[in-house]
Amino acid sequence: MRDINIWEDHIEGLTKQVAAQRKQIEDLENRSDYYEQVLITLLTSLVESGIIVRDEQGKNEMPS
Numbered sequence: 001m002r003d004i005n006i007w008e009d010h011i012e013g014l015t016k017q018v019a020a021q022r023k024q025i026e027d028l029e030n031r032s033d034y035y036e037q038v039l040i041t042l043l044t045s046l047v048e049s050g051i052i053v054r055d056e057q058g059k060n061e062m063p064s
Contacts (some may be wrong), residue, residue: 046052 041050
């Protein structure tokens with residue numbers, strides 16, 4: 001009987017840890033989505049206002 005209680009406690013502890021980690025991952029995903037939207041809004045605004053312009057003769061690649 002004691003072994004069963006030990007296993008149940010262990011499983012309960014693991015379940016709580018997994019739930020906490022899931023919440024942390026969910027929070028990170030929400031923050032990532034937020035910053036992605038902020039960056040998209042910023043870049044869109046900069047393009048629409050003419051601060052960022054397309055160079056028709058330039059290369060379309062990132063500098064190294």
